[in-house]
Amino acid sequence: xxxxxxxxxxxxxxxxxxxxxxxxxxxxxxxxxxxxxxxxxxxxxxxxxxxxxxxxxxxxxxxxxxxxxxxxxxxxxxxxxxxxxxxxxxxxxxxxxxxxxxxxxxxxxxxxxxxxxxxxxxxxxxxxxxxxxxxxxxxxxxxxxxxxxxxxxxxxxxxxxxxxxxxxxxxxxxx
Amino acid sequence: xxxxxxxxxxxxxxxxxxxxxxxxxxxxxxxxxxxxxxxxxxxxxxxxxxxxxxxxxxxxxxxxxxxxxxxxxxxxxxxxxxxxxxxxxxxxxxxxxxxxxxxxxxxxxxxxxxxxxxxxxxxxxxxxxxxxxxxxxxxxxxxxxxxxxxxxxxxxxxxxxxxxxxxxxxxxxxxxxxxxxxxxxxxxxxxxxxxxxxxxxxxxxxxxxxxxxxxxxxxxxxxxxxxxxxxxxxxxxxxxxxxxxxxxxxxxxxxxxxxxxxxxxxxxxxxxxxxxxxxxxxxxxxxxxxxxxxxxxxxxxxxxxxxxxxxxxxxxxxxxxxxxxxxxxxxxxxxxxxxxxxxxxxxxxxxxxxxxxxxxxxxxxxxxxxxxxxxxxxxxxxxxxxxxxxxxxxxxxxxxxxxxxxxxxxxxxxxxxxxxxxxxx
Numbered sequence: 001x002x003x004x005x006x007x008x009x010x011x012x013x014x015x016x017x018x019x020x021x022x023x024x025x026x027x028x029x030x031x032x033x034x035x036x037x038x039x040x041x042x043x044x045x046x047x048x049x050x051x052x053x054x055x056x057x058x059x060x061x062x063x064x065x066x067x068x069x070x071x072x073x074x075x076x077x078x079x080x081x082x083x084x085x086x087x088x089x090x091x092x093x094x095x096x097x098x099x100x101x102x103x104x105x106x107x108x109x110x111x112x113x114x115x116x117x118x119x120x121x122x123x124x125x126x127x128x129x130x131x132x133x134x135x136x137x138x139x140x141x142x143x144x145x146x147x148x149x150x151x152x153x154x155x156x157x158x159x160x161x162x163x164x165x166x167x168x169x170x171x172x173x174x175x
Numbered sequence: 176x177x178x179x180x181x182x183x184x185x186x187x188x189x190x191x192x193x194x195x196x197x198x199x200x201x202x203x204x205x206x207x208x209x210x211x212x213x214x215x216x217x218x219x220x221x222x223x224x225x226x227x228x229x230x231x232x233x234x235x236x237x238x239x240x241x242x243x244x245x246x247x248x249x250x251x252x253x254x255x256x257x258x259x260x261x262x263x264x265x266x267x268x269x270x271x272x273x274x275x276x277x278x279x280x281x282x283x284x285x286x287x288x289x290x291x292x293x294x295x296x297x298x299x300x301x302x303x304x305x306x307x308x309x310x311x312x313x314x315x316x317x318x319x320x321x322x323x324x325x326x327x328x329x330x331x332x333x334x335x336x337x338x339x340x341x342x343x344x345x346x347x348x349x350x351x352x353x354x355x356x357x358x359x360x361x362x363x364x365x366x367x368x369x370x371x372x373x374x375x376x377x378x379x380x381x382x383x384x385x386x387x388x389x390x391x392x393x394x395x396x397x398x399x400x401x402x403x404x405x406x407x408x409x410x411x412x413x414x415x416x417x418x419x420x421x422x423x424x425x426x427x428x429x430x431x432x433x434x435x436x437x438x439x440x441x442x443x444x445x446x447x448x449x450x451x452x453x454x455x456x457x458x459x460x461x462x463x464x465x466x467x468x469x470x471x472x473x474x475x476x477x478x479x480x481x482x483x484x485x486x487x488x489x490x491x492x493x494x495x496x497x498x499x500x501x502x503x504x505x506x507x508x509x510x511x512x513x514x515x516x517x518x519x520x521x522x523x524x525x526x527x528x529x530x531x532x533x534x535x536x537x538x539x540x541x542x543x544x545x546x547x548x549x550x551x552x553x554x555x556x557x558x559x560x561x562x563x564x565x566x567x568x569x570x571x572x573x574x575x576x577x578x579x580x581x582x583x584x585x586x587x588x589x590x591x592x593x594x595x596x597x598x599x600x
Contacts (some may be wrong), residue, residue, distance in 0.1 A: 026319050027302070027310030027371050035303050036258035038441050041382050041392060044450040063325040070256055091463045096576055098456065103467075106450045116390040117288060120259050123388045135280060167459060168467040174399075174505070 013062030040124075042112040049111065053152040054133025056140030062130045063137050066119040075100075084141045087162055099102045101142025105144075105167055107159035110135045133158070179200035180321060191515035193522035194541035196385030197454045248280055250349045264331070265418070266353025270481045275500065275535045276326070277572025279411045284418040284567040287453075288389035290385040291347045291438055293392050298386065300406070304443035307373030310515035314422045317363055318408060319438050324361040325405070325428065326534045328502045330354060330474050332431035332458050335581040338566070343599045347485035351597060353502035353583070355500070357535050358371035358419075360426050362407035369444075374401075378444040382451075383425050393434045399472070403428050406439065412439050427534040429504030430472045431580070433458055442507070468577070474504035476563050478511055478538070478555035479580040492546035497524075502535040503557035511520050513540040517550035517564065517586065517600040524553070549589040566599055 032039075042048045063075075088151025091142070096103075100110055108158035115131045119122050126134070137152040145159060185581040190386040240247065249265040256262075267277055277283075284290075295314045331354035337346055374397070381400045382502035384392040396405075405426040407415055415421045420437030427434050433453055448454065448470070462466040478501035483489055497515075499507045507530055512521035524538040538553065555563045564572070571581035588600040 006193055014566070023371065026316035027308075027368065027369050030301060030303070030309050030311040032303065033308065035301055035309060038301060038358060039303070039443070040385075040390065041384065041443060041449045041451070043445070043447065080259060090461060092464055092574075096461055098461070100456075104456050106455065109450050109452055109455055112376060112449070116392070118453075120262075120288065120388075121305075123288065123390070127228050166457070166465060166467055168466045170460075170471040172466040172473070172475070173396075173470065 049153035054129030059133035059137030189522035192521035270348035277356035303373035305378035361409035364406035463574035501555035
């Protein structure tokens, strides 16, 4: 009832004082620096990637300690998703094996996902160097980059994923 | 479709015993066509039961279903890895429910890293990126805006994926179709909050992110955010349940469930999508060739018979009401047809109001089972004119490797014992 009366009041106040006709404004301004701890999404162009660097050679130990328990030795999978293999399995009439290597179109997605959601029991706990390194390790297992190739904010978006051109827009989305 | 002039409501209207929906409009049930009722012998004398003679229990702070309904619970498939509890889903037992509103505690849930235990006083929703004024909202602040309610379905993009399998599996409604629910959702129009932040003209997309450990995230077209998106505080009249996004969830009516981000903590306006894991590696549809559809937003027209269905065995020949749900993420349901002969002939079902956009409709069709084999199907049409495809037509367009957005006609075979089984027909 309070709300209804409040709206009615605003409506009658329109003519006299237009400022009253505005939607209530209860949002509080916040500075970008104060949003930074939550601003974790990475664009496919690399926007949002933090400073830091890593190689597959460095990432192997991170993987063994943080990832292998769920994703298997060298990303082979089991009990959770396989991260390696399946390249060439998307062709017609084959059973597709969708992994980082065979299916994911952008390498930035790997960094984004590891940083936001992994390791499962303690997400958002890896430092940026570790995320770059373990991303490099998974890409290297898939034969996409070399063992000593450095991943950082400049090089990661340039990694060409095998299925980069595998996606087309759904033709029946609402306009 | 078989139709005759001057027909009686109890007359057959399509093959294998489908009767006219006029029964519901005009009465005239159980006459010549429907034959005798369920029981021909006289009933037993009425017993005076103990609960009729002694006082019942007292009051409860939060009511629970009868102890005799303890089997009406969600089905929780075992996670692939006991160490990653909270990855997976709890599935709604649609065949044990009626009407269109799902009880809050039975609404399906799909989580990627468990259900966070969020203190609403500590929760924040931030809007930033391509806006003039980045803003942060407390839950208390959100609750002070004008709010509105709408009834809307939510369906996981992965619902019914079992029907992609080459051979029909022996599964029931819950196991196949249980990632569907419908609530009265109440909240603030997202456009109100975006207007307050001042959307920059270059913004085209909005990244929505949850406060769960997976920070589950999706990119949403700005047009949808400004159209009918709601920032929900309530479901079915009470605060949103933790499993459905307490204290704040995004509702994008008609769009696949995953995009309706739960535990909503952040909205970032951008020029393009973020290409997050759940919009690239998942929730994309691998087609017959090597290409995959990406950003498949609306749930297309779909229906399902909830009764009879596997586990709800018919108890002998005679009259049955075939009941089910039809829905479309593109608008209203206009028509549902039901077949008892595997799609050979169709009878129009009665649609029970209210018929609301992007909400399920309950349909009902009277059926006289002769005790012989039958294959029951339902086929929905929405008000854009889109008709639910047959499984063959569905597969011809996209193949059966796509996992997501399976919406083809489903079939239950009824055998001579009255048992229903999932089949492809």
